[in-house]
Amino acid sequence: MARYLLRRFVFLLVSLALASVVLFALLRLLPGDPANALTSVGASPEQIAAARHSIGSDQPLPEQFTHWLGQLVSGDLGTSFVSTLPVGPEVASRLDLTIPLTLAAFVLAVLIAVPAGFVAAYKRHTWYGALLSGVSQLGIAVPVFWLGMILVAVFALNAGWLPAGGFPPDGWAVPGEAVRSLVLPVVTIALVMSASLIRYVRSATLDVLGSDYLRTARALGSSFGQAMWRHGLRNASVPVVSVLGIELASTLLGAVVVESVFALPGLGSMLVTGIAQHDYPVVQGVLFVSTLAVLLIGFAADLVQRVIDPRLRDRLSGGTR
Amino acid sequence: MTERATGRTTGRPAEPTTGRATEPTTERTTGRRRPVRSYTLLAGCVLAGLIVLLALVSLVWSPYAADDTSGGRLAGPGSGHLLGTDKLGRDLFTQVMTGARIAVEAGLGSVLIAAVLGILLGLLTAFAQGWLDDTLSAFLDILIAFPTLLLAMLIVAAHSATLGSAVLAIGLAQSAVVARLTRILVKRVLTQDYITAARTSGTSWPRTVAQHVLPNIWPTLVVNLALQFGLAVLAEAGLSYLGLGVPPPNASWGGMLQEAQATFTTAPAGALAPGILLVMLVVGVNLIADGLRDTLDPTTRRRRT
Numbered sequence: 001m002a003r004y005l006l007r008r009f010v011f012l013l014v015s016l017a018l019a020s021v022v023l024f025a026l027l028r029l030l031p032g033d034p035a036n037a038l039t040s041v042g043a044s045p046e047q048i049a050a051a052r053h054s055i056g057s058d059q060p061l062p063e064q065f066t067h068w069l070g071q072l073v074s075g076d077l078g079t080s081f082v083s084t085l086p087v088g089p090e091v092a093s094r095l096d097l098t099i100p101l102t103l104a105a106f107v108l109a110v111l112i113a114v115p116a117g118f119v120a121a122y123k124r125h126t127w128y129g130a131l132l133s134g135v136s137q138l139g140i141a142v143p144v145f146w147l148g149m150i151l152v153a154v155f156a157l158n159a160g161w162l163p164a165g166g167f168p169p170d171g172w173a174v175p176g177e178a179v180r181s182l183v184l185p186v187v188t189i190a191l192v193m194s195a196s197l198i199r200y201v202r203s204a205t206l207d208v209l210g211s212d213y214l215r216t217a218r219a220l221g222s223s224f225g226q227a228m229w230r231h232g233l234r235n236a237s238v239p240v241v242s243v244l245g246i247e248l249a250s251t252l253l254g255a256v257v258v259e260s261v262f263a264l265p266g267l268g269s270m271l272v273t274g275i276a277q278h279d280y281p282v283v284q285g286v287l288f289v290s291t292l293a294v295l296l297i298g299f300a301a302d303l304v305q306r307v308i309d310p311r312l313r314d315r316l317s318g319g320t321r
Numbered sequence: 322m323t324e325r326a327t328g329r330t331t332g333r334p335a336e337p338t339t340g341r342a343t344e345p346t347t348e349r350t351t352g353r354r355r356p357v358r359s360y361t362l363l364a365g366c367v368l369a370g371l372i373v374l375l376a377l378v379s380l381v382w383s384p385y386a387a388d389d390t391s392g393g394r395l396a397g398p399g400s401g402h403l404l405g406t407d408k409l410g411r412d413l414f415t416q417v418m419t420g421a422r423i424a425v426e427a428g429l430g431s432v433l434i435a436a437v438l439g440i441l442l443g444l445l446t447a448f449a450q451g452w453l454d455d456t457l458s459a460f461l462d463i464l465i466a467f468p469t470l471l472l473a474m475l476i477v478a479a480h481s482a483t484l485g486s487a488v489l490a491i492g493l494a495q496s497a498v499v500a501r502l503t504r505i506l507v508k509r510v511l512t513q514d515y516i517t518a519a520r521t522s523g524t525s526w527p528r529t530v531a532q533h534v535l536p537n538i539w540p541t542l543v544v545n546l547a548l549q550f551g552l553a554v555l556a557e558a559g560l561s562y563l564g565l566g567v568p569p570p571n572a573s574w575g576g577m578l579q580e581a582q583a584t585f586t587t588a589p590a591g592a593l594a595p596g597i598l599l600v601m602l603v604v605g606v607n608l609i610a611d612g613l614r615d616t617l618d619p620t621t622r623r624r625r626t
Contacts, residue, residue, distance in 0.1 A: 271474065
């Protein structure tokens, strides 16, 4: 296990390094000059040159890259071209909103999807089992922003129960208000996410229900509940955990779009604004943090899988990939 | 669901496909199969076909010109406009038709890029050995960890917000997924006896791939590409909603929904119609994928759930 941990950690670091190269290269090698963000349309060549110099985009690319990498290593995400504020603290304050939003949506989605997926599999020949499968089939086709719009129209604009968007300017200083403004966004993300999760839980449950070990356990006298609890749950959770990791990562990114629907000042809206303003340090910083989060989640999901499933541990500790 | 579904050693599932796990055909495919009737396939074809029809018609005819604002602002459905008008007085049905065309174009374009790049890259990694194999598959893993939407935003940020950028970005991101699937499928086929037989009887590698490998993996690939089509349509809509996709005045469904959000309660048609059509298209294509899996792949036909 220790050897696996080490390998997996090295892989994480290499991934991160590679991702930062890709990030940097994609932003720089494609046409367009970051200095354009700083100058107006009719700027003179001197003004453009000055702007380029002030942000360092007149340096050779490898030098720019090592400079950025050096900053990253020391925990500095750079300075925004537009607001001239450091990106790091801004990202940190945005995470105050995005992390609770993502985690709450994720937990709610799991709470919906695990029972629903189990029922969809176990009771697949009943009308409600079929209905659950049908609804999840429909759910994966619904764009998350559209569902958000509909929920706002129904529960905020028509019923007036919840705010339609925005976040209290004082943030979490007024917890009641903050929570109220996050209810609809959380439900929106959780519903869309559980639609795809249900399908995975259903298919994992079906595999377990048809398995020989479950039949054997039943033949040896276990009740269905005992057999599922002792053998089924653990087996079914292996594929589901790996999907959960991917889903958690995509929830984080789904938040980008949902924050825009609900006008929430989170990481996503920072990214969208950054892109609109060609503010490269902001875009780079946000994407780097998101990538890091995605990779860490994948790392964690892999570890949890190995804790659950000893076969994976044995298969990999030998060093064969 | 162990080795079969967990793609590489990272233990992730091969594909976020539909519930059932897919398997490549390990038996040699024979030329002709008994046609299988699938209502899923039929329903999918009807749903997606309607949208494609709408898209095709929009090429030659639409009720109004795209910039015709004679209808008055935010007119309700009826009154000479099937769905009413938007806040600038443009006919909504005309826009929805254009949106259908853009959605189909986005889906087809992305899937084409994903298929060509992904299958080539997948074949390459499947035949690579040792460190090259390790490096390439690690690279694919990283690309897959890098989500479609972020990659798309990155390309749009660096380039410009056009349909081309969006399609390129979505296609690139999806090609990594297709490549990994191709790699797994090809590796599994390569262990089969008929490949050894072909090789020992002197068939060259390119010929073996064309005659034995591709025919055996294409059912699974086609099903996956159909699913990717739906994901691409959703991704394009998301980008357009954020203002990073098709620029105005061309009406993408995502852009239309963004515009209609502010007037949802007063003029719900504009906020509902594009979304409903979008769901129809994606559900239709997903059903086609499910139906194709059942009809094309004899191994899954037996294990219907």
